[in-house]
Amino acid sequence: MVAMISALLPGLTGSITVGGVALTTAAGGLTVAGTLANLGGSLLLSSAANALAAPSVSQQQTRWTLSDLSSLLTKRFVYGETRAVGSRIVRCAEGKNSNNLYLCYLLNSRASEGEFELLLDKRRVTLTGNPYDFTGPGGAASNYPFVNYTQVWFGLGDQSGPPDEILDDMKSGASDPILATDAAQGCTVVWIKLHAGPPGERVKRWKSMPPFVEVEGKFSKVWDPRDVSQDADDPATWQWSENHALCVLDALRTNPTRPYQTRNLLIDQWKVAADASEEIVSLKSGGSEKRYSLGGTLAFDGAEIEDAIAPLMTAGAADFVRSAGRLGIRPAVWVAPVHELVDVLEYATVQTLQPGENLSTQVNVNYTSKARQYEEAALAPWNIPGAQAADGGAASVVEYGLHWAGSAQQAMRVRKILGLRARRQKTFAGVAPPSFAECEAGDNITVNLPSPFVSRNGTYEIRSTHPAIDALGEGGVAMRCPVSLIEHSSDIYDWDPATDEEDIDDPVYDGTDDDMDPPGAIAVTSGAGVDLDNGGALIPRFRFAFAPSVSAAVTGYEWQWRLDGEPWQAGGVIGAEIIDDDDDVIVYLPASSVSVGHDFRVRAVGRTDISDWIDLTGAFYDMSLSGVAAVAGLGFATFTGTAPANSVFTGVRIYRSAGNDFDTATMVEGLNAIDPGAAFTVHAGDETTVNMLVDGDLDDPLAWTIGSEWTMTGGIAEKAVAETSPGYSDRSVMQVIPFTYGATHRYAITTVSRVSSGVAVFMGGGSTIDGVLKSRGDTFGGVGTAFGVFDAPTAPASTEVGFLGWTQHVGEVDSVAIFEQTADHLAQGEAYFWVVPITTTGAEGQPNGPHQLTII
Template structure:
């Protein structure tokens, strides 16, 4: 097809619909801003020229699903979770990155024997990590106290006779601290010196001391010990927290949130895509916040309690390239990622919203290819979700599968497909993800659409509503899901692969759909005691205090005493966990295959780490279970809305705003926070400015203030009730309550004495223009003795005008400068010396939000709109 012919088709497509001009040009969410990369050929949309090169390089849609994974079978995939048990042995190993909580052995950097000692160092991650949680030697989990592996759970392994093993860790600070014991032993030989710090590299070091000959087989039955660790991985910028700075990693936090981790991988991971966050995230940051909040939504569990909707945990190496990790992260949240033409990335996680829906009409389509029914080679009548199971020491595991027995009978066999969610570590989450893919796989209406350039918004939307009574009458009014879109100029613009959106894909009934917890093979330690498997963990509020309920699977051994321990995850505000508090449950009885345990009262409103173990009759312990995290919320009930919220005082408001509010008859309300946002802006307490917090009681009234209430007006007779105190220019008069400038030549001034304001102070104020014909007027500060002046900006429209000036010298006069052409009247002049505690000048909306004792917020009251002078 010739270039001329293509241009004719494009012009025809643009002319067939008005949606291009009503949606594409003005849609703030999905409209791409293209930037030319190569070439000069292009076409115009309105006044914007878009080049072919920029489209071809910019438009891409990535949607992770079972079907697409089949198409991308050759795409790189992260290492299997079992690969994290043994370190990589390569001359130049690939770098490793880790997110969330996972088990990894890293890569060996040094392996050296000297005398009776074996020394090793393993690179765990090529970035700073939060913590080392658990330690393994070969497949034995070991307890480490003051760097020494203790024989508490090893039955003599790694500690028989003279044998002992020491483990040392570094979190990846920059600069990092050398391993002193290794330097002492190997530094003189140049093998490991103080220069081997590993700046920015999380690492693990080991020193293993031989046992006597008669104890060697007991101490090291598997030969030289091979360490691996459970870690909490990378710190990420949580863009919802205003205290975190994207340019300062020390303000970041550890997280499992899939959306936050994806943003880190796209922009901040040294081994990720390396995108500029100011282009990739900031233009659409509100959309990213929405997705992160959805990932953090609490999903109810069948046995009680909740878990987060979408969490991500995993590790990868640079051997695979960044797309491997991208696909793994997206799989944990049923994610759909779009690269917009201006470099922005739009993420949509698996939860339908009308706000992420576009519309395609008959005139937006140039062709289609529909499939009704499923081809034999694509048929699936059983879907098996696979995830990584921490309870089996981080191995791949299956959950209960989804199947259609009628379809199996019709097909004459079971046609199985696996849903791979390797960076998902929660079996219930894997089930929820599997249901979504299972329902999509069962949809019979699939196909592709050739979309004109006028339908460009649909390329960037995850869901598309079809209004196609002529071209696709069977699909008219239907909702379809955009699975993958590519540029196809020869087909009119884009080709979109779609599937009909399944009904009920977001519905979830834990009682019937959660399934059974995957079985955990008996994993005994060297003391022959099985490790508990936690089925459920729940914080239970009880009269202002909180205890933790822990449900474990019955080991069917009445001689074992279950024990629970907990600690505060961040005891000092710097990420350091507190001490473990242990409590046994000797009277707990099994019921229905489970044992229900509970702790005593725990610290309230804290994030707690919780583990379980068994104690045998000989007082030996099993290994501790996988660490679970729970928030000890003492009051889960949000308070009701405030009974009232109003402004106090009256205008003009010199650097402050006052408020009065009353609480309702609600025992849950404990505090009220007042927030300030720019007028007309959406209210989000995570990004709004907190201006006041009040401890409150039910059915009571309070006041609060934003700013400095001590400011007074320096301008006497600023309402021009008379001319007293004012010095008037030749063509200026004061009458009728206004100062008036007549039509005459020359620059004129109007001024009066004020209390002196020293240099370096801020003078803020306002005045009204009541009528205006021509020219400009500006506020002015003067110094009498030096005869110097400084001015605010020119004004020339009727209305209220604010000004602010930082004094460059002492000022003791205030007034106005009228230029030669000015004709008009002014009134209500105010000026005052502002302080650092003054509320910022401008027009603001204020909101009041009540919270309970656990900082759970109730409904916001407001906005109250206030102009601060």
């Protein structure tokens, strides 16, 4: 036959290629029917037509089907980076601990790349440790509510058996033991060890039993024919990829239904498609992504393999090509025309307008949204530009399920391609000359016919070719190529993200348990109107109120309480009908302490579920004092403020500490009775104490005997020059005042400037100063207030009291005080004070303070 062809077509020798197959090697490529020898041909199989004929099942539906415990275990391949559901293959509820549950779930019927994240009943599990090590403890859950109750091991396909820890647990007491042979070798699995936990928390932790298991991560490794280091027959050399063309190629080659042999595939076309899938496309957000990727689970449920794979093809708007018995692919990218048709041997049909009912004006698309936890989402309906105006009438809507598309943006690009392809109306069918034999279905060509056929000119896509040889030459030409064409344009593939990409309103995922909504925020009140009057004695208590949960399944509310830092204590259950006039749920709690904060928490409870806890911390019984001010006096302190309008309030005590820590404070003033809500003034120490000096503020020079070295004006005593005379009287400022001989006295002296030397407070008699018997305090050589104590002289030569400047002193004094110390005075010095409210039962409320004072 080849010899015949060569004789008939001397210009096309045995090296001719038709439909991608060399004639000399095309097994079965030549058949004789009558006088024509068919040389094979090529046919474009539309992914859009396949998608409409066999609508795609959503990935969400696939996951639910595979998780059905009543269904048979289905073989599945998981591609790309996605979320896969687990199908339970091992369950054992006993072992060393009957409260443990041991589970194994099939994720992928082949090896996977990893790494993985686990979700139980739609809740993400955070793991610490190494969940891929079957010889160790695996990954331990570290987040609520799974922490301390969940261990996880991921098998990527290279596992040789179950985790060692699970096998060890099975050595005793297991009624249905897990065996070392339960390996699921070559498959991707997840082993989970669950502990039931406290009975009161089980319904919260385990929403279903066994739980609904999902795993996110990178799954199947696939062969890339572009990489010479990868062997098509050795999966160990393959790499993970979400490349659209490579994943579809893998599904064709490795499926368990009817795998394609590599020799039956047009590998060069798959390489070109893989390159096209990896082209970078800009996004409206400013980022970019690869043109065509996919992710999802392909379940082999008995359907024809081409039907099963059709949704994968549609996700990239790619078309299959059958050529000379082999299968290729045409990616959805524009390729410049490869041939010009300038003449035809025979015209068959030409059609410029399709019936209106065959054309769509609007495209609806569903896709899998990663942002929505891999659930089905819909793009906005897309009106094909100009279509409705051209067709009139009601909108004609076509729907595509792009559940395998790698992103919403990819689904938008595919939507445009499928929609514009569906609007193509101009078709051409005829017999092309022998030069057309090198073209294949899916190629773009230019038709450039002479007059009077110029109306048929334009750019077309080849839908089919059928090269044939007229063995007898009856048609006048030895080779003829019947073709079918459809108009085509690069506009179909143009994409401007700024104008073509629609905004996606994806909600922010809230990982908290939303099966039962928690109650509203907690409000707390106490004091008047809340305390319990049981017939004379008032019992202080709190009133906690919160808005009800919006979940219809709520039957009541569980609440707990504790004092700060202590373990939680059960409070009880509040009926859902216990509400106040504001429709808030309420509960009362007696105050265990009026000085320690109370923590309160509540959650909604249903028959089969509970909500998250809602907490309120640091609730103090309302014993707060308002407007408290503190002033230091001479051996005493004064505190003013307003008492709480609280029926159990009875008065205040005063506490003092050397440091800013109430725990170290001691009481310096006992109970002072105060009416609830009344203004108060309370003293600690002897508030009757006064300065024994007349005019301690130095405002009246006549009240003093002023030495020659001093002057006194405007409330300031100034010694401007160093001493020039030996007499102490020249450098002293004093008064003659009776005092108790030998008694301990306190003093304070305040200076506003100092140039040299210092000043000292004195009382006449006792010790010698410049030959005169006197007692004195310590010398103060600074600026500010100095205070101290000293004993008055026991046998004074006089009762002079005042202050003096030493030999070379120069400076100014602002005030001075001296008084006799008694046991009723507060300790002298800097300290911190608290005003503490007291209840009618003698309990102390929250301290008000600290107030920092310096006691003279």
